[in-house]
Amino acid sequence: MDSPESLKEHLVAIVENSDDAIITKNLDSIIQSWNKAAERLFGYTAEEAVGQSITMLIPADRQQEEVEFIAKLSRGERIHHFETIRQRKDGSFLPVSLTVSPVRDATGKIVGASKIARDISLQHQAAEQQRVLLAEMRHRVANSFAIAGSLLTVTARQVETAGDLANLMRERLMALSAAHKMAVRDPSGELSESADLRELLASIIDPFARDALREFEIEELRVAPAAITPICLVFYELGTNAVKYGALGQPGGTVSIRARRRGDRFVIEWVEHCSLAACDELRDGFGTRLSQSAVEATLGGTMSRQFDPSGMKAVIDLDLGKLTN
Numbered sequence: 001m002d003s004p005e006s007l008k009e010h011l012v013a014i015v016e017n018s019d020d021a022i023i024t025k026n027l028d029s030i031i032q033s034w035n036k037a038a039e040r041l042f043g044y045t046a047e048e049a050v051g052q053s054i055t056m057l058i059p060a061d062r063q064q065e066e067v068e069f070i071a072k073l074s075r076g077e078r079i080h081h082f083e084t085i086r087q088r089k090d091g092s093f094l095p096v097s098l099t100v101s102p103v104r105d106a107t108g109k110i111v112g113a114s115k116i117a118r119d120i121s122l123q124h125q126a127a128e129q130q131r132v133l134l135a136e137m138r139h140r141v142a143n144s145f146a147i148a149g150s151l152l153t154v155t156a157r158q159v160e161t162a163g164d165l166a167n168l169m170r171e172r173l174m175a176l177s178a179a180h181k182m183a184v185r186d187p188s189g190e191l192s193e194s195a196d197l198r199e200l201l202a203s204i205i206d207p208f209a210r211d212a213l214r215e216f217e218i219e220e221l222r223v224a225p226a227a228i229t230p231i232c233l234v235f236y237e238l239g240t241n242a243v244k245y246g247a248l249g250q251p252g253g254t255v256s257i258r259a260r261r262r263g264d265r266f267v268i269e270w271v272e273h274c275s276l277a278a279c280d281e282l283r284d285g286f287g288t289r290l291s292q293s294a295v296e297a298t299l300g301g302t303m304s305r306q307f308d309p310s311g312m313k314a315v316i317d318l319d320l321g322k323l324t325n
Contacts, residue, residue, distance in 0.1 A: 021117040024103060027074065029054045029066055032112060041096075041119055043089030054115075057086045059093065073102045073113045083120065095124045171207075194222040194324075197231075201257065204232055208239035212248055214273060215256035221266065227323050230294040234303065237291045238270050238314060247272035247311060265301075266323050270314040299323060 021038035025031050031054055034046040042049075042057060049056075055066055062084060069079060079100040086096050096117045103112040156165055198218040205213065223231060239248070247253030253274035260267060288305075295303045300319030305312060 023115045026112040095120050197221040204235045209255050212254045214254040217258045219260040230298040234291045247274035266318045266320045268316040272311040274311045
């Protein structure tokens with residue numbers, strides 16, 4: 001049987017080698033012990049932390065949490081997996097899960113608390129990614145029905161018979177399906193070869209602007225595999241909005257697309273020629289924000305829109321290196 005001293009050493013080793021921050025404090029919230037994981041998690045050494053108030057880790061707007069913890073601990077209660085935010089030495093904030101248990105002396109009196117803090121940043125990131133993906137899925141599903149209705153209206157103005165309408169709609173919906181697949185392609189299914197920018201944009205725009213493309217001047221460029229998905233996403237969204245709210249949803253509306261190098265940048269201009277009243281002047285929905293995010297995060301660029309009496313102009317300014325490498 002292990003001696004008390006041996007057992008104590010064993011417990012100390014467990015605490016010091018734990019991946020979770022393990023901290024003890026007294027009922028005045030003063031830190032009594034601080035393991036190696038706490039140093040890694042919060043940035044303070046044991047020498048810096050021991051003797052200080054645990055409130056140094058608590059953001060100003062959450063100080064009341066410690067008051068509530070002490071009240072519960074004094075009653076002998078245990079806090080299980082409490083999710084909150086704590087602050088590192090460098091000032092950054094960290095999502096953590098806390099389990100806090102009362103510590104008793106030899107007589108059974110509660111004299112402090114043992115706190116285990118676990119970093120849950122990855123769980124938060126996964127939850128946020130899931131939220132964004134679900135939002136995009138809802139957006140795409142809703143768009144599919146709206147686009148089909150808008151294309152039906154636009155196509156009906158271009159044909160004379162029901163048969164012509166059915167044939168043209170079938171072609172456009174098939175092209176739309178192909179463009180949609182490119183626009184939502186995930187990294188595991190991404191194209192392994194570069195693509196010609198002109199051909200890529202033409203395939204995306206065709207179901208939207210087949211008969212309404214006034215100008216299509218695209219400088220020759222090979223788009224890198226990693227850039228194909230964000231480019232498709234942006235132009236799929238521009239085409240969608242033009243049919244639903246802008247130039248392609250009204251008689252006589254047209255679109256011009258120009259793209260060319262400017263030093264180490266590549267600038268694409270999408271111009272809708274239409275009545276300003278019919279163009280979507282103020283809308284800034286999920287799809288637009290998603291496109292702007294893709295341009296900034298993946299292509300090192302910016303995406304802006306300008307409105308005037310003649311219509312709308314979108315400018316996509318991209319890092320040429322990220323677009324081609």
